[in-house]
Amino acid sequence: MSTPSKEAMTAEMRRVFGSDEKRIAHALSVLSFAEKILQREQADSNTVIAAALLHDIGIQEAERKYGSNAGRYQEIEGPPIAKRILESLGAGQQFVSEVCDIIGHHHSPRETETLNFMVLYDSDLIVNLRDDVEPSRLAGMKEKLERMFFTGTGLDVARDTFFGTGGA
Template structure:
């Protein structure tokens, strides 16, 4: 049986289809989330990975409906799509609810205080800093700032 991670990566790739840029972004965020997770003892691996893989899943719907990929629109459009995917993958309700909450706030730090949220937020932040989508940001986890300061931001 494939892991939750592999199954959701498969679904994410299928959903984004030929949008290689979004696929690569999600994969890189997932990689960093997995690394930051090592430092965050209270985080849940499946929640962190599922949320990292699916965090931007609403971006196409945001662009289609509002003509904008702005965070606030993704936060609205992402959760129902993620929920449908995770429901079809028969993932537990508790995990599904938490992942949807994280997606609904992934551009809005300070609302959710859970470690799972912080890991995903920091992983996205590192990738957005590397890509110069953001010039600066404040990390929410020690692991995130540690990994960022280890000279990983080399792009």
């Protein structure tokens, strides 16, 4: 199965986001946490890396069309853009459809989820908590965190990131 390189997908992500450095930094942060989680979870790295880089790729289109970056609009607008990018980089059909499926519900987990989805979801969650929640509030969420993450590794990495007490 043909899968585009991380470098090529990163370049396309940067091209779509243009001068929007905040979105670029977000995608790269999600990628770096995904790579950390992938070291211990047996997910498919290529799929997770593509989903990490492209998960919010519909955000500007959502803002243009609906004046909102709400999750459900991103979920509608992201997959066609991701599909175009991945196909232009020669990705196989099965790969494209799995990555686009993840992007298309990345804020709306289903009853049963793939490990690839879970790793992307946990990585995005870590970055969103890190960047959007006051550290003092995070400290009060230690127990709640356990119910927020899909993977044990995601939870460990989150604890390590927020409280410096991961692993074991």
